[in-house]
Amino acid sequence: MSQVQTLHTTLSPIDLDISRSENYPSHFQNLDLENVTHGNTNAGVPDNWSSTPSLRLTADSFGGSEPISEATIFPSLPPLYFGHPEVHLRNGIINASRLANDGEIDAEKAFFVADLSQVFRQHQRWLACLPEITPFYAVKCNPDPYVLRLLAALGAGFDCASNGEISQVLSIGGIDPSRIIFANPCKANSFIRNAGRLGVDTMTFDNIDELYKVARTHPRAKLVVRILTDDTKSLCQLGLKYGAPLVTVPGLLAKAKELQLDVIGVSFHVGSGCYDPTVYSDAISRARSVFDMANDAGFSFTLLDVGGGFEDALFEQAAAVLTDAIQQHFPDRRNIKVIAEPGRFYVSKAFSLAANIIARRAPFPDTSTTEYTTTLSDHPSVMYYINDGVYGAFNCILFDHQVAHPYVLSMDGSFHVPSSEPVCLSSVWGPTCDSIDCVCPKTELPRGLRVGDWLGFDNMGAYTVCAASQFNGFEVSKVVYTLGGGASAAEMHNKLIAFAAEAGLL
16 A cells, blocks of 8 residues: 655745745755856756745746746757756646636646656766666657657667657657667568668567568668576566577577578567566576577677666666676677667656546545544545546556555645645546546545645656557646756756757757
8 A cells, every 4th residue: 555645845836935045855955056046047946046035935936837947959849947846846736727727628637747867867877887788778668759869869779669669769860770779579571671771770589480571671680689588577577478598599590591691699688677686697698608609600799688677776786787797708898789778767767747636536524523534444535536547647557567656746725735634545546437547546645635636656757658548538648848957957958959969950
């Protein structure tokens, strides 16, 4: 059961007095207060903040529906904002309230806030722990246009699983096809042929039929044999569908040689959401065996693809296991390029969702008391309905085995919920008329929540918006983008501008 969470008392645009510096919450302590005083929005705050004593912020302090500070680099995309993501969550709620008061339909619709600085920090973390391994971002995890452009600007490659993903990456401009691996071992003939037309040569296979297809449609392809590894320690096991057992690899290599195809390397995937990084050691050992098999078959491999499965909390441990295993089994890497296919590692924590409570089912008030009656069982006493669900952003519950943890963003017009607020056992449901549309079957939420209040959900960047549908006529939630604040925001902004300029997009 999820435990009740409330948003920390942060810089509220409605009811936070910041007359003393100690009122800044701990996670704002890294802001450059000198830049704040001089109105530098790259420090993560609006122009109109100052160090003036007894300053009390209101909705008007944020300019209403106007952006805190924005940059337009790619005209076809929404603007990029600056500032802490919590500020944008709250600003979005304020704007929704104003639009609702004006009678706009669906004014209170759910929305994401994407903190691109989190993607940037994860990339820095990757470079620090795995400097010899080039990340090829798994587009299927979240094909967000800004995420793709930022990672391209940072020098990452891309793991694409379909013709559509390849087209999306190349349509950005400025990305060479050599930075793409078509990492789907079982592809349609037309997809293979089109990849060849587009110059995407590197692609995976794990069966003989795929070799025949490639020989007919893209004979100059640079093939990578995907092998089966132990993925029993992952949330999403892929070995049930993909991966050649080691015993079949010599036959596959012999057939590739017979068809005059070029096999350049080996790949594996320990499963999405790996919670036991030690499995990478066994996978690297198997890859070494395949390199030796390739030498026997007359191939000279130059690519080692260690796949994905990188979990945020276990990343350093996984990186250490990988580094040690690669050093043990591939001590001479002068002619070997090592890549990986991280997905959720980059984006999971970068996206947050704000959802409005659109309906509520609760017990009738007990006429003898002012409080609602409570039950002694573990059955939720209140059902909340929000305007996003498992057919939208929360499809990760069905498809990715995720658990949603709601917290209160606003209640009764305030962004501050006292810790003393009584709670009750509740459930949270999506807006469709399908009974499986349950976001959270059991959680503790404040008893005072009502229709019109807002719930927040963190870690909503992986396998969420990418698979959202419009079932029952509900629109996919929109995204607000922020670069965060401080030096990293300026660095990202400059890298995106440089990437756009080099690609001829400015």
